[in-house]
Amino acid sequence: MTLFCIGLFMLSMALLAGGWRNPGFLPALISVPLFADLLTAHATSQLGLTGLCLAAWAQPRRRWVLMGVGLAIGLIRPPNALPLVAVLIYSSWSEPFGLLKAVLAGAAVMLPLVALAFWLDPAWVGIYGVNVGHTDYAGLPLVAIRLGGTWGLVLLQITTILGALFLARSRRGQPLDPDLAAYVIAIGVISSKLAGPYSGIFALPALARLGLRPQLAWTPWMASGAAWLFELTFVPGMVAGALAPPVWESIIAYWFVFAAWPLAISRPSAAEVAPATG
């Protein structure tokens, strides 16, 4: 399963972050979120990331079927996927037939499984809602649950979707810029289940894309190195007998979202972008 996870991560990076030729690839590969993900073999998250990267790769190329399939896969983690779903719909608004193709392709992937799920458990949607509200969380989702229960989570989700749409406001009907796509996927970290540093893998394509800008080429190294430095603060507790890092370690995922913020506010010029653009 670990090899499966590494393979999916490489595919995600190849689709949206320029692959191994990108100078930002290595610091993303040797990062706390991926390390944590591989140790727990979190295949669901990796599969979700790959699906979202596939959808973001396919939209500017007008590969609608692949976009639909990618979104269907990415929706394995709905809180991570919904900001990108909203932005993809918004930026594809001028292509209704393309969107229809994407919807049909996604439905072809998911309908048999959804039908099987309803046959096995007609009430699974309700149980899913209960499960989401009672899962172990840290960070903002935990605050949202404490303040408003499941509705608090819904509000947090809506906020992230609106934030993503705000960033994409001038891109209506245009091919989705990969920098923006990577950052929108990273924004999903804010509303997603934060039950370990692995949640930060959704911000790694955005972090790696900073490496494609010569002026920011060292930022992925510094951001990833700072996260490892943060891990060193757990040494005293571990030596004293703690069996694992504290639960709030998960919030390190936010660090990677923050580190990639230049993608949200500036577009690189053609001359600034290195050859490997994904």
Added chain:
Amino acid sequence: MALFGLLAVAGSVAREWPLLHRPADWATTFSGPGDFAPAEIITALVNGQSVATAYARSGQPYPLPYLIAFTPFGLLHDP
């Protein structure tokens, strides 16, 4: 870059300090079923029991159709 490597090694050792002191655990770290093992759901599915009950008990924050899609991995025990 060398400093980054040093930090990464030190950070990973710090994070996994307890695991390093339980060598037997290393054997399962890279060969286990991973964090995604809806065993209750698989058992219910295979044995014809109530999937609804198993799904509710599992507390899995993933939609059921995706858990069903992962069932073959679970059946392999060590995917």
